[in-house]
Amino acid sequence: MRPHILAHALTLHRRLIVHGQRLAAFxxxxxxxxxxxxxxxxxxxxELAGxxxxxxxxxVDSVPRNQTGKVDRLKLVPRS
Known part of the structure; x- marks a missing residue:
């Protein structure tokens, strides 16, 4: 059994002007x-494919959430 080291984890695709998208984790x-x-x-x-x-x-210290409790992804990724 693995020790627990994460309280929360979230992944999303970051849009990059030059390279398209790449996977990011918060x-x-x-x-x-x-x-x-x-x-x-x-x-x-x-555990997963490359x-x-x-x-x-x-x-991050916490995962931002909106009023309904869903993850607010826009607050995680700074706008450029």
Missing amino acids: VVPEEGTAPSAEELRQAVKA FKVPRDITF
Whole structure:
């Protein structure tokens, strides 16, 4: 059994002007843990196909939600 290190995780596609899209993950680590982005990538690679492994991993304090409790993805990705 694996230790629990994540409280929440969310993935989405970032739109890039030059490269199209790439997978990004926003992660809320469980209190008292400090996983690295590389540790998370390795754990995901062991379970999923390579194209499902997020290229960008951003650690956040919490996942923003709207009034109905759904994830507010626009607040996660800064507008350019």
